[in-house]
Amino acid sequence: MTRLLANNGWTVGLAVLLAMLLIATKVIQPGFGVSGLDSLGRSALPFALATVGMAVVVIAGGIDLSIAAMMAVASVTAAVLMDGVTGGTSGLVVIAVLGLGLAMGALNGALIVVTRVPDIVVTLAMLFVWQGVALLILNAPGGGIAPWLRGLIVGGVTLPGVPAEWTAWLPRAVVVLAVCVAAVWLPIRQSKLGLRFYAVGSDALAAFRSGVPVGQTRIAAYAVCGLFAAMGGLAVTMSTGIGEPIPGPYLLASVAAVVLGGVTLGGGRGGVLGPVLAVFVLRVVRLDLTLLSVDPNVAAIVEGLIMVVVVMFGGVLAMRGRRA
Amino acid sequence: MTEAPSLAVLDARGVAKRFGAVVALRDASLQVNRGQIVALMGANGAGKSTFVKILTGALRPDSGHVRIKGHDSLVTSPATARRSGLVPVYQEPSLIPDLDVAANLRLTSTPVDPFRHWVRELGLPDLRLDAMIGRLPLASLRILDLARALAVSPDVLMLDEMTAALPTDLVDRVLSVVRAQADAGRAVIYISHRFTEIAAICDRATVLRDGMTVGDLAIEPGIEERIVNLMLGEGMAAAATSARGGAARAAEQTPRLRVRGLRTGTRLTDVTLDLARGEVLGVVALEGQGQDELFDVLAGNRRATGGTVEVDGRAVTFRHPADAIAAGLTLVPGDRAHALLMARSVRENIALPLVARLGTWGAIPMRDEAERVTAAIARLQIDTRAQGEVRRLSGGNQQKVTIARWIARGVETLLLFDPTRGIDIRTKRQIYALVRDLADQGAAVLFYTSELAEVRQACDRAVVIFNGRVVDVIEAADCDEPTLLRAAYGLTGTRTGPAAVPA
Numbered sequence: 163m164t165r166l167l168a169n170n171g172w173t174v175g176l177a178v179l180l181a182m183l184l185i186a187t188k189v190i191q192p193g194f195g196v197s198g199l200d201s202l203g204r205s206a207l208p209f210a211l212a213t214v215g216m217a218v219v220v221i222a223g224g225i226d227l228s229i230a231a232m233m234a235v236a237s238v239t240a241a242v243l244m245d246g247v248t249g250g251t252s253g254l255v256v257i258a259v260l261g262l263g264l265a266m267g268a269l270n271g272a273l274i275v276v277t278r279v280p281d282i283v284v285t286l287a288m289l290f291v292w293q294g295v296a297l298l299i300l301n302a303p304g305g306g307i308a309p310w311l312r313g314l315i316v317g318g319v320t321l322p323g324v325p326a327e328w329t330a331w332l333p334r335a336v337v338v339l340a341v342c343v344a345a346v347w348l349p350i351r352q353s354k355l356g357l358r359f360y361a362v363g364s365d366a367l368a369a370f371r372s373g374v375p376v377g378q379t380r381i382a383a384y385a386v387c388g389l390f391a392a393m394g395g396l397a398v399t400m401s402t403g404i405g406e407p408i409p410g411p412y413l414l415a416s417v418a419a420v421v422l423g424g425v426t427l428g429g430g431r432g433g434v435l436g437p438v439l440a441v442f443v444l445r446v447v448r449l450d451l452t453l454l455s456v457d458p459n460v461a462a463i464v465e466g467l468i469m470v471v472v473v474m475f476g477g478v479l480a481m482r483g484r485r486a
Numbered sequence: 487m488t489e490a491p492s493l494a495v496l497d498a499r500g501v502a503k504r505f506g507a508v509v510a511l512r513d514a515s516l517q518v519n520r521g522q523i524v525a526l527m528g529a530n531g532a533g534k535s536t537f538v539k540i541l542t543g544a545l546r547p548d549s550g551h552v553r554i555k556g557h558d559s560l561v562t563s564p565a566t567a568r569r570s571g572l573v574p575v576y577q578e579p580s581l582i583p584d585l586d587v588a589a590n591l592r593l594t595s596t597p598v599d600p601f602r603h604w605v606r607e608l609g610l611p612d613l614r615l616d617a618m619i620g621r622l623p624l625a626s627l628r629i630l631d632l633a634r635a636l637a638v639s640p641d642v643l644m645l646d647e648m649t650a651a652l653p654t655d656l657v658d659r660v661l662s663v664v665r666a667q668a669d670a671g672r673a674v675i676y677i678s679h680r681f682t683e684i685a686a687i688c689d690r691a692t693v694l695r696d697g698m699t700v701g702d703l704a705i706e707p708g709i710e711e712r713i714v715n716l717m718l719g720e721g722m723a724a725a726a727t728s729a730r731g732g733a734a735r736a737a738e739q740t741p742r743l744r745v746r747g748l749r750t751g752t753r754l755t756d757v758t759l760d761l762a763r764g765e766v767l768g769v770v771a772l773e774g775q776g777q778d779e780l781f782d783v784l785a786g787n788r789r790a791t792g793g794t795v796e797v798d799g800r801a802v803t804f805r806h807p808a809d810a811i812a813a814g815l816t817l818v819p820g821d822r823a824h825a826l827l828m829a830r831s832v833r834e835n836i837a838l839p840l841v842a843r844l845g846t847w848g849a850i851p852m853r854d855e856a857e858r859v860t861a862a863i864a865r866l867q868i869d870t871r872a873q874g875e876v877r878r879l880s881g882g883n884q885q886k887v888t889i890a891r892w893i894a895r896g897v898e899t900l901l902l903f904d905p906t907r908g909i910d911i912r913t914k915r916q917i918y919a920l921v922r923d924l925a926d927q928g929a930a931v932l933f934y935t936s937e938l939a940e941v942r943q944a945c946d947r948a949v950v951i952f953n954g955r956v957v958d959v960i961e962a963a964d965c966d967e968p969t970l971l972r973a974a975y976g977l978t979g980t981r982t983g984p985a986a987v988p989a
Contacts, residue, residue, distance in 0.1 A: 357585070357593050364584035370544070371580035372594045373565035430584035 172424035172432075172476060176439040179472075183446040190453045196318060196331050202445060203333030204315055208233065208397040209415055210339050210441045213423070214347065215267075215390030216416040217437040222383035223363035223429030224274070227285040229391050229416060230409035231292035232266050236395025238296050241305025241405025252308035260392050266292065267388015271381035289413075296407040305405040314338060315400050335401075339438070342393050347434050350386065359383050363429025419444060422469050424476065444468075494519055494553075495673040496541070496572065496642045501550035502697075503536055505878075508871050510536040511547070512697040516675070518642060523664065523674040525684045525705070527717060528694030528910065535880065537694065538646060538677065542574045543567040555641060568594075571641035575648060577908060579627035583620035587630065590619060596637045604633035609659045624651050625773055632660065636667070643667060644675040649683060650908045651936070653773040654971065661687050679910055680937070681710045693717055714911060740799040742930040743815070743899055745784075748793035754779035755954030756793070761899070761930045766921055768941040768948030768965070769934040772974050776954035777934050778820075781903045784932070785817035786810030797899070811839065814898030818888045818905050820934075825888045828877035832868060833859050835876050836891045862894040867916060882913035889920070897929040904936050918944045938974075941965040950974055 187194050212229055219226045236259050243255045274284045315338055318330035350356045358379040361369040370376050394412065399405055421427060422444065423437030447468060451461035494517040503511040511533045518524045528534040539545040541552055543563045554570045567574070581590050591601055598615070605613050608629045619627065628651060635643060645664065649657045665687045668674050676688055684691065685705060693701040693716040701716045703709060743761040748754060754776035761767050771777045782788040784795065786804030795802055797813045804810045810817070816839070819825050826835055836859045863870060866886040872878040876887060885905060892900060902921070906914045921931055921944055933945055941948045942965045950958040950973040958973040 354592065357589055360585055360589075361582045361593050364582045368578075368580040368582055369593075371542075371564050371574070371576055372582070372590070373563075373568045374593065375563070375565060430582070 173436045173439065175476075176423065176436055176443060180439055180443050180446065183443060183450065187446060187450055187453065190450060194453075199331060200317060200333045200335070202442075202449060203335035203339075204401050206441055206445045207315060207335045207339055207401065208394045208410070209412060209419070209445065210438050211342065211390050211394035211397055212412040212416040213419040213437045213441050214343050214434045215387040215394065217420045217423065217425050217432065217434045218347070218350075218359065218390070219383050219387040220420050220425050220427060221363050221429060221432060222359040222380060223366060224271075224281045224380060224383060225285065225417070225427075226267075226270060226384060226387050226391075227282065227413060228266075228270060228288040228292050229387065229394075230412040231289045231296065232263065232388055232391035233395035233398060233412055234296035234407055234409040235266065235292050235299070236263055236392040237398045238300035238305065238405035238407050240396050240399045241307060242300055244308055244311075244399075245304075245306040248308050248310075252311065255308075256311070256396065259396055260389060263388040263390070263392020263395070264385050265388070267391065268381055268385040270388065271384030274384070275377040275380050293409060296409070300405050300407045303402075303404050303406055303408075305399075307399050307403055311396075311400050312403060315397070338397075342390075343434060343438065346386065346389060351433075355379070355382060360430055363431075365430070415441075415444070418469055422472055495555055496675070497553040497556075498537075498541060499550055501537065501540055501547045501552065503533075503540060503545065503547050505872075509697055511540070513699065514550070514694060514697065515699045516541070516692050517702075518673040518675055520671050520673055521668055522690060523668045523676050523688045525688040525691040526675055526677045526694070527684075527691055527713060532694040532717070532910075533697040534677065534694055536697075538574070538644070541567075541675070542572065542644065568638075572644060573635040573638060573640035573642070574644040575628070575631045575635050575646065577647045577650065579619075579624070579631045581619045581627055581631060581634075584618075586616045586618050587613065588615040590630075591615075591634065591637075594634065594638075596634050600637040600639070601633050604636040604663075605630065607659070607663055608633055609656050623774070625653060625656060628652060629656060629660075632663075636663070640672065642673045642675065644677070646677045647679070647908045648676075649678065649680065651773075654974075657683075679908070679914070681713075682939075685710065717911065742798060743784075743932070744794075744796040744799070746794045746796075748780065748783060748790055748795065749954075750779050750783055750788060750790045750792075753954050754783070757951065757954070757956055758793075759949050759956060761932055763928050763930050764925050765947070766925050766931040766933055766945045768945030768962075769932060769951060770938065770941060770948050770970050770974050771934070771951040773936075775951050775974075777951055778903075780951070781817060781819075781901055781932075781934065784810065784815055784901055785819075786815070787817075815901060816892040816895070816897065816899065817901040818885075818892070818903060820903040820907065822881070822884045822888055825891075826876050826884060829875055832863065832870060832873035832876060832879070832887055835887050836862055836894050839891050839895045858894040859890075862890040865893060866890045866920065882909035885909055885917075886913065889917070893924070897924050897927075899930045899932070900924065902931060902933045904934055906940060907936060914940075938965075938967045938970045941970060 212233060216226060216229055239262060240255060240259045243258070244252050247255065270285055270288050273279070273288070274281045277284065315335040317334055319332045319334055319337055320326055321329055358369070358374050361372070361374050362376050362379045366376055398410065419440040420437045423432065423440035425432030425437060444465060447465055448461060451464060456464070496516065496518045498514065498516045501511055501514040514533060514537045516524070516526060526534060526537070536545065540547045543566055546562065554572055557570065564574070582593065585593070588598070591598055610626060610629050613626070613630070622630070628648065632645070632648065648660060652660065661683060664674055664676070676684065678684055688705050691703050691705055691709070691713055692699055693703070693713060695717060703712065741760040742763045745757060745759050748757045753774060757776065757780055759767065769777055769780070779788065783790045786807040786809050797815070802813055804813070827838070837855050840855055840858065866889060868886045868890060869879065869883050876884060879887070889905065905917055921933065925931055935941060942962055945962050945965070947962060948960050948965055948970065949956045950960065950970065952974060960969060960973065
């Protein structure tokens, strides 16, 4: 038990930090309640999905700078295909968009593996490519989304047979996030593929010598990242109701949350729960600073400082732990 | 010379490989039969590491073939080599540092129970499966790597410098386990520079020189000299004499380096020694007796918590490696990767201390630098065929570069930490000769070695460190391996106290 706690200390710390921040929010704004949580969950959803995708790639020793652009492609594709469509067809569109995400990510990975050009260069180039593709599909925000998909992330959870007030505080967006992440990441984490992600990210040469197919593993990691980017893009369209061809600020935000979430940028260490919590921490900090009517520019500075301090603090703790 | 190919579990013939203009292998062959241990030997640059990479599938040969169990299929990656029955244990552990032991086993589909069995057999009974690889010492990692290989019952086991970096008790265990594997019908390729081990367990030796297989000999008493001659080629063997010249160690005024009661961390408790100009002082210790810390403190990598260090009679404290270098204490670390800029050229690596000296922010005196570097390269006979990036050099040549940089700068006190680990006999002898040469010119050399046989060849005296303190000082003439080993295990007892100070 203590060992489990020690190994997940970072995640536990973030959860405590998040709880403290939520309490602070309630203190600052006594009216903060169910609707506040709901909009927080909805606004965090695309960030969180992008962050999980980024975390997977970073764990496998890479980085994907094209993540926000892939989200834009997914968002406009969904909005264009789904405009005026309902029911079963829209379900097919969702599956198609997720497949598109996998394909985009796999292409990123394949280019890195085959050309041997550094990942940062390839994905930077692909950032421009996917941006162009998104604008070709839809050159201005537009399109539509099936109403049931919008409903999926608006409001609290209601279960038949359970009094609404028991579950309504839990935003649906958070449940969607948990289901999406669990459905993709848990099977991977339990399988050999997940082990290979960590192995390749930790020491690619040792992994190669242990018989791990390093190239295939890298491609798979980028494909999973693309899948989460597609979910993120869908989430953008679900929460706004239209397709957004211009990528949002998801790239740097996801890298920041990955780092704050305890994933080493060099690869091989960390999980996805930490980064997801980090997304919420950063969102709540922003929310609190807004509620305190702090100048947004000052708020940005504060967010940056929090990141540095938390990561530094974590480093000091880790060093202590090693010495003890 | 060779058996019928059908008997060989591993059969490599006519293997050739070139990298651009550099021909690494011309015509390398190796046959290993069931129940045999074959030593694969070759001097520095003979193409041994390239051959190993081809055998294990890390590189593809330009021509020739590698057959395992008679199957004509080419091994194309470590994964396929593994599946076809060849499992290598590389010189650097191939375990994933951020995963625990159990996860590393799952990664390679290694069954756990046989693994546990072999770990116990190899002398690490209290290993936990949830131990993080990154926190285990190097010696344990090598044992784990070997146990992991044994656990899948390979047809061909390839061991690359398996006993380097292992303490003596583990070496004996490894050797007997490997011999037992062969006796049980497995084939083993044993790569090592240690003749005693090869004589002890190998059946045959295949010798590479200049990318060709030049000999395949049965191991018998007295074969060492023939193998050396084959490895060195004609003409070189004669020059290979014991390097020790007249040890001109004057019972001198102030020693170059005077260390009193040095202490740091948990391992280095109390080391006292004197090192004179013109002297090569060996340091002998089992793994982890405080020798790492001693060298770290002397090189300014780490601060002492007690004791004093004097250079030419002046007390010094080093806050930074630059302080130690300024005082003339220059380190060749045990891990070459810690000293070299792997992606930069040989010349830049050698010139680095010249450029990095404090107060030389301005233009680099190019001509002076070029002269010193050229002289150092010539003196160490560094192979400059692949000089554009140090990482492409063979291990022995990389080690020469780490030494050459201090020679280019001008050697006063050289701290050598196991400088011959995992390098071939020719380079070793060059290094002994060089060290003697430097000492004769007035340098003081502190020489830690994990190979006891080296002490007599390279040193004037040796201090033995056990449990963080100097337990014995032995003159080179008395430095036979049994004596050193007894001392290193702390078994002397006859001599008392920190006697590292000449009376």
